[in-house]
Amino acid sequence: MGVRTLGVAMNGVTGRMGYRQHLVRSVLAINEQGGVALSDGGRVVLEPILVGRDAAKLGDIAARHGIGEYTTDLDAALERCDVYFDSQITHARVKSVLKAIDAGKHVYAEKPTAETVAEAVALAAAASAKKVKNGVVQDKLFLPGLLKLKRLVDSGFFGRILSVRGEFGYWVFEGDWQEAQRPSWNYRAQDGGGIVLDMFPHWHYVMENLFGRVRSVYAQAVTHIPERVDERGDRYEATADDAAYGVFEIEGGIIAQINSSWAVRVNRDELVEFQVDGTHGSAVAGLRGCRAQHRALTPKPVWNPDLPATARFRDGWQEVPDNAEFDNGFKVQWERFVRHVVEDAPFPNDFASGARGVQLAELGLRSSAEGRRITVADL
Numbered sequence: 001m002g003v004r005t006l007g008v009a010m011n012g013v014t015g016r017m018g019y020r021q022h023l024v025r026s027v028l029a030i031n032e033q034g035g036v037a038l039s040d041g042g043r044v045v046l047e048p049i050l051v052g053r054d055a056a057k058l059g060d061i062a063a064r065h066g067i068g069e070y071t072t073d074l075d076a077a078l079e080r081c082d083v084y085f086d087s088q089i090t091h092a093r094v095k096s097v098l099k100a101i102d103a104g105k106h107v108y109a110e111k112p113t114a115e116t117v118a119e120a121v122a123l124a125a126a127a128s129a130k131k132v133k134n135g136v137v138q139d140k141l142f143l144p145g146l147l148k149l150k151r152l153v154d155s156g157f158f159g160r161i162l163s164v165r166g167e168f169g170y171w172v173f174e175g176d177w178q179e180a181q182r183p184s185w186n187y188r189a190q191d192g193g194g195i196v197l198d199m200f201p202h203w204h205y206v207m208e209n210l211f212g213r214v215r216s217v218y219a220q221a222v223t224h225i226p227e228r229v230d231e232r233g234d235r236y237e238a239t240a241d242d243a244a245y246g247v248f249e250i251e252g253g254i255i256a257q258i259n260s261s262w263a264v265r266v267n268r269d270e271l272v273e274f275q276v277d278g279t280h281g282s283a284v285a286g287l288r289g290c291r292a293q294h295r296a297l298t299p300k301p302v303w304n305p306d307l308p309a310t311a312r313f314r315d316g317w318q319e320v321p322d323n324a325e326f327d328n329g330f331k332v333q334w335e336r337f338v339r340h341v342v343e344d345a346p347f348p349n350d351f352a353s354g355a356r357g358v359q360l361a362e363l364g365l366r367s368s369a370e371g372r373r374i375t376v377a378d379l
């Protein structure tokens with residue numbers, strides 16, 4: 001019992017994800033609530049050490065949040081921490097995480113864990129050889145909408161699940177007459193960008209955790225907007241894919257079709273939605289909401305283009321109740337990882353599952369380049 005501290009070196013805290021979701025909404029929020037509660041009644045408080053390339057920016061963040069330590073020297077940070085966390089640009093991830101593993105530190109990282117399967121598998125192997133705890137961010141599993149969808153799956157509501165259709169995306173401004181709302185490296189393949197590498201790892205763990213192992217992929221990845229304007233106002237060539245249209249076979253014969261696009265305008269209730277159809281019922285889940293329709297309440301539409309549609313199809317769906325309080329998904333996963341490190345609590349979101357996500361991205365890109373469906377082999 002009692003309170004203990006865990007030193008966490010956080011690399012990439014000047015970035016969008018590192019600052020908002022991981023530092024402010026997770027690590028600092030955990031400390032504000034008095035730490036992570038352990039099973040024996042004890043608590044773990046986190047001591048962040050900010051790491052990055054720009055001392056002035058790190059100093060600003062440290063001062064704003066009363067954080068004692070920051071450095072541009074990764075080695076020095078690794079000497080003083082228990083856990084290394086990486087939310088750098090994807091391209092920079094492997095080198096730093098390997099360094100942390102070599103130093104014998106537990107490692108937690110944003111997705112994708114690497115840009116290639118070979119590197120992602122090497123990371124998983126290195127972590128396992130050094131016997132350090134390892135984890136990858138899989139935040140979408142903790143979204144209220146997907147938790148409610150999982151509840152429906154676990155209850156048997158769907159009967160036999162037939163198909164999943166996912167629609168993800170929104171318009172990312174080109175950067176000329178309105179500033180782009182995503183960093184420019186996302187649109188440069190040479191910097192680890194591309195929507196397949198960004199989103200297929202997410203879709204992989206969502207499919208694997210809700211429906212089953214992914215057995216094959218067919219994808220078409222395209223660059224709809226070939227030129228954009230970066231943070232400094234300079235034009236650049238978009239060398240990475242900004243939309244991907246994927247079809248996945250999941251074990252048990254479930255077909256998932258997921259569109260991902262940064263070049264689509266939203267005509268949905270949420271920025272991502274998954275419709276699941278089963279023999280006994282269907283559901284549509286977004287980030288927060290989830291609506292369902294049981295087989296017994298299914299209307300019988302009749303195709304007749306000569307008449308205007310009068311049925312209000314969406315009125316025949318019921319909201320799935322919350323029945324719980326949902327905390328920030330990034331924070332929930334941080335708490336689980338801390339318990340994994342400190343008291344060996346289970347943590348299935350490890351580097352091996354991260355590598356399977358990278359594998360799906362790599363095979364998706366290969367499928368697109370070769371114009372064929374590709375089997376996903378066990379890693």
Ligand SMILES: NC(=O)c1ccc[n+]([C@@H]2O[C@H](COP(=O)([O-])OP(=O)(O)OC[C@H]3O[C@@H](n4cnc5c(N)ncnc54)[C@H](O)[C@@H]3O)[C@@H](O)[C@H]2O)c1
Binds near residue numbers: 088139
């Ligand atoms: N889990 C999620 O939902 C989610 C969402 C968005 C991004 N991500 C992942 O998080 C990571 C960071 O994404 P982001 O959107 O926060 O990016 P960002 O550009 O806002 O931040 C990148 C961070 O990496 C650092 N960095 C290190 N080397 C760099 C280099 N050579 N060039 C540029 N920056 C460098 C930057 O200083 C910054 O701290 C990516 O790997 C991305 O895939 C995850």
